[in-house]
Amino acid sequence: MLQKSRIIILIVLAQFLGTSLWFVGNIVVPQLPISALQNPDAVGDVLAAVQFGFITGTLVFAVLAFADRFSPSKVFLICAILGAITNLALLLPGVQYQTILSSRFSTGFFLAGIYPVGMKIASDYFEKGLGKALGYLVGALVLGTALPHVLNSFGLSLDYKTITAITSAFAALGGILIGFGVPDGPFRKPQQRLSFSGIPQLFRQKSFRAAAFGYWGHMWELYAFWGFVPLFITYYATQNELLLNIPLLAFGTISIGAVACAVGGHLVSRFSSTKVARFSLLASGICCVLSPFSLQFPPVLFIVFMLFWGAVVVADSPQFSTLVATQAIPEYRGTALTLVNCIGFAITILSIQLLGHFALANDLRYLFLVLAAGPIFGVLSLGRTNL
Numbered sequence: 001m002l003q004k005s006r007i008i009i010l011i012v013l014a015q016f017l018g019t020s021l022w023f024v025g026n027i028v029v030p031q032l033p034i035s036a037l038q039n040p041d042a043v044g045d046v047l048a049a050v051q052f053g054f055i056t057g058t059l060v061f062a063v064l065a066f067a068d069r070f071s072p073s074k075v076f077l078i079c080a081i082l083g084a085i086t087n088l089a090l091l092l093p094g095v096q097y098q099t100i101l102s103s104r105f106s107t108g109f110f111l112a113g114i115y116p117v118g119m120k121i122a123s124d125y126f127e128k129g130l131g132k133a134l135g136y137l138v139g140a141l142v143l144g145t146a147l148p149h150v151l152n153s154f155g156l157s158l159d160y161k162t163i164t165a166i167t168s169a170f171a172a173l174g175g176i177l178i179g180f181g182v183p184d185g186p187f188r189k190p191q192q193r194l195s196f197s198g199i200p201q202l203f204r205q206k207s208f209r210a211a212a213f214g215y216w217g218h219m220w221e222l223y224a225f226w227g228f229v230p231l232f233i234t235y236y237a238t239q240n241e242l243l244l245n246i247p248l249l250a251f252g253t254i255s256i257g258a259v260a261c262a263v264g265g266h267l268v269s270r271f272s273s274t275k276v277a278r279f280s281l282l283a284s285g286i287c288c289v290l291s292p293f294s295l296q297f298p299p300v301l302f303i304v305f306m307l308f309w310g311a312v313v314v315a316d317s318p319q320f321s322t323l324v325a326t327q328a329i330p331e332y333r334g335t336a337l338t339l340v341n342c343i344g345f346a347i348t349i350l351s352i353q354l355l356g357h358f359a360l361a362n363d364l365r366y367l368f369l370v371l372a373a374g375p376i377f378g379v380l381s382l383g384r385t386n387l
Contacts, residue, residue: 017174053108058342067334079113080175124185135265211323217378280316285375
């Protein structure tokens with residue numbers, strides 16, 4: 001038990017350090033002294049570059065089955081160090097806009113060897129109790145995602161050179177912790193040779209399809225919700241003529257998801273990953289439907305509503321990853337996690353873009369109704385099965 005506790009602590013810490021390359025970019029990029037970044041669209045393109053890099057990376061890693069054919073700990077180590085190096089390109093003298101785009105895309109590419117590979121490493125150690133382990137792992141990442149909002153709420157500003165250097169050092173340290181502190185797990189079943197038949201084999205299994213489709217429904221809602229939470233809170237405050245600390249409430253709405261992931265992981269031992277994921281999907285879907293009416297809530301009730309939504313919208317994430325890992329063919333577990341992440345994050349781009357266009361053309365009170373399609377699809381995909 002002590003050994004497993006040490007392992008999960010190292011994995012969670014290393015994942016948090018490694019993925020700081022991703023979420024800290026939201027703080028760093030707007031500060032870069034490039035004239036092109038005075039255009040909000042250009043800033044958006046740079047922030048999106050890391051997302052496209054991650055999608056490209058996960059697709060390559062899935063097709064070539066890197067995490068299944070090679071030691072996942074070594075893959076994590078190499079990608080963390082390469083990601084740290086590409087991140088440092090932001091500090092090159094006279095850095096240009098195209099260099100920034102290339103840096104963020106490359107960083108996203110190598111993050112594909114950190115986030116899903118970290119979950120693969122955890123699944124190789126926790127044949128039982130994986131839902132609990134991933135609850136802590138995803139929870140740490142949720143907390144990192146909320147970080148820019150809490151800095152904004154207190155008006156804190158960090159020098160971009162300092163924070164870029166620190167995050168690169170963090171990522172390299174995370175890689176070292178995994179590469180030298182976490183050997184390949186006892187339940188790892190390596191793939192002996194590259195086989196392109198693995199992906200079709202995965203999707204022939206009904207249970208795997210249910211887990212993957214449920215995850216994709218969850219992803220349709222999650223990142224779009226996180227991205228537009230500040231706008232929705234601002235709209236509520238404007239409509240009700242209230243003075244709210246919007247960044248702080250946005251931080252609370254997102255960061256409470258970290259607690260929810262951990263709590264959901266503990267509930268798995270009493271219920272199951274399927275039941276926890278299904279409840280979270282249902283609850284967040286209901287919140288989508290109720291969102292137009294929430295604008296009429298008194299402030300205390302509105303805050304409680306947003307905190308509840310922030311909890312349930314992500315509590316299913318580690319449990320879907322658990323279901324994907326456990327329902328996958330053991331030799332293709334790393335490929336399964338990477339591919340499902342790839343498609344999931346591609347879906348987030350679609351839902352975010354759709355919500356952005358919807359916000360420009362429609363009444364903001366109906367903004368989140370669009371997201372209800374994700375939970376509905378996810379619940380229908382799970383059906384009544386208990387995977």
